[in-house]
Amino acid sequence: MSSPSSSIRLLHWTIAGLTIGALATGYAMTNSDTFSATLLKSHLGLGLSAGGLALVRTISWIMKGAPAPVFIVKPGFQAVLGRSVHVALRLVPLLLLISGIGMILLSGTLGAIVDGTIPGLGALAGLPPANLHHAAAFLLAALIGLHSLAALWHWQRRTVWG
Numbered sequence: 001m002s003s004p005s006s007s008i009r010l011l012h013w014t015i016a017g018l019t020i021g022a023l024a025t026g027y028a029m030t031n032s033d034t035f036s037a038t039l040l041k042s043h044l045g046l047g048l049s050a051g052g053l054a055l056v057r058t059i060s061w062i063m064k065g066a067p068a069p070v071f072i073v074k075p076g077f078q079a080v081l082g083r084s085v086h087v088a089l090r091l092v093p094l095l096l097l098i099s100g101i102g103m104i105l106l107s108g109t110l111g112a113i114v115d116g117t118i119p120g121l122g123a124l125a126g127l128p129p130a131n132l133h134h135a136a137a138f139l140l141a142a143l144i145g146l147h148s149l150a151a152l153w154h155w156q157r158r159t160v161w162g
């Protein structure tokens with residue numbers, strides 16, 4: 001088991017916390033009978049922060065390469081799956097950032113969101129970026145579930161080489 005630098009770990013856990021907060025507020029907002037502009041604003045704050053930091057991580061990945069893996073896995077299917085899930089976990093939050101900003105700009109609701117007078121989410125329904133946002137959020141939630149289970153599994157086995 002290797003140990004990534006403290007800045008990599010801080011970035012990972014900050015993005016993880018913000019992303020889980022964005023998923024929770026997003027689903028709470030769309031699965032509630034009453035609309036809350038405050039919940040929407042909290043969602044946008046968490047989502048923009050998670051997406052912005054995910055962009056920083058992606059730029060660092062492109063320029064410096066991926067951080068050294070914590071759990072060393074034998075080359076093969078499991079290693080390829082793990083690497084692919086990490087790539088998706090870096091990129092899917094960017095899709096959420098772009099589609100989130102896109103649906104607000106296309107719906108023309110920015111002013112009403114900022115001054116808290118938006119009556120509900122009706123103006124966003126059916127817009128192409130909204131459909132993409134819903135699909136990307138579902139995919140991200142599934143990937144996080146898989147990723148957390150894999151982390152727990154590896155941690156229990158403490159896969160150590162050398």
Ligand code: HEM
Nearest residue numbers: 012015016019067068069070071086089090144147148151
């Ligand atoms: C919620 C519980 C989570 C746990 C327990 C967890 C645990 C871990 C662990 C142990 C690693 C190192 C794996 C290795 O390299 O061998 C890792 C890496 C990684 N995790 Fe998570 N993680 C969590 C949430 C998240 C979330 C929410 C995201 C993305 C939104 C995420 C994205 C990543 C990425 C991209 C890597 C690869 C290294 C990097 O680029 O920083 N993780 N995670």
Ligand code: HEM
Nearest residue numbers: 022023026027030047048050096097100101121130134137
């Ligand atoms: C990592 C970042 C983000 C995550 C994980 C996330 C997650 C979610 C989730 C789970 C939903 C509910 C989807 C559903 O019911 O199917 C949602 C809805 C929504 N999100 Fe995000 N989101 C993120 C970023 C953003 C950003 C950056 C914005 C805007 C700037 C945004 C704006 C919205 C809006 C307006 C809705 C309501 C859409 C509708 O009812 O059609 N989100 N988000």
